[in-house]
Amino acid sequence: MLNKHNFDSTQAACYRIADTERHLHRHGAALCVLFGAFDAQSGFNALCDLHGAFGYQHPDAMTIKLALQEIKEALARQTSQAADQVARDRDFDASAALRWHGARISKLHARFHCAG
Numbered sequence: 001m002l003n004k005h006n007f008d009s010t011q012a013a014c015y016r017i018a019d020t021e022r023h024l025h026r027h028g029a030a031l032c033v034l035f036g037a038f039d040a041q042s043g044f045n046a047l048c049d050l051h052g053a054f055g056y057q058h059p060d061a062m063t064i065k066l067a068l069q070e071i072k073e074a075l076a077r078q079t080s081q082a083a084d085q086v087a088r089d090r091d092f093d094a095s096a097a098l099r100w101h102g103a104r105i106s107k108l109h110a111r112f113h114c115a116g
């Protein structure tokens with residue numbers, strides 16, 4: 001007999017992974033530019049790890065979760081002074097970009113974190 005709870009949690013895991021892959025496809029380049037602007041090598045490396053996780057037929061949820069955690073932390077480590085400097089040097093609202101990407105990554109990470 002099909003266990004509906006297992007089916008639902010498996011389906012939810014697939015949705016989490018697919019949503020993360022879709023977000024990476026749409027916003028990964030902007031994150032890459034942001035990490036470059038802040039010279040945040042650990043965030044860039046985590047972004048590469050996240051990208052690499054989707055190179056497999058069945059991406060590993062733990063790898064994705066850990067990469068999202070590192071990206072979230074790399075974004076959070078940026079100071080307002082650094083954001084002001086990047087805004088002046090690159091002529092864009094770096095603080096808003098940090099907040100926007102941080103919120104989206106935090107939301108994706110929370111879905112993995114709550115799942116266990």
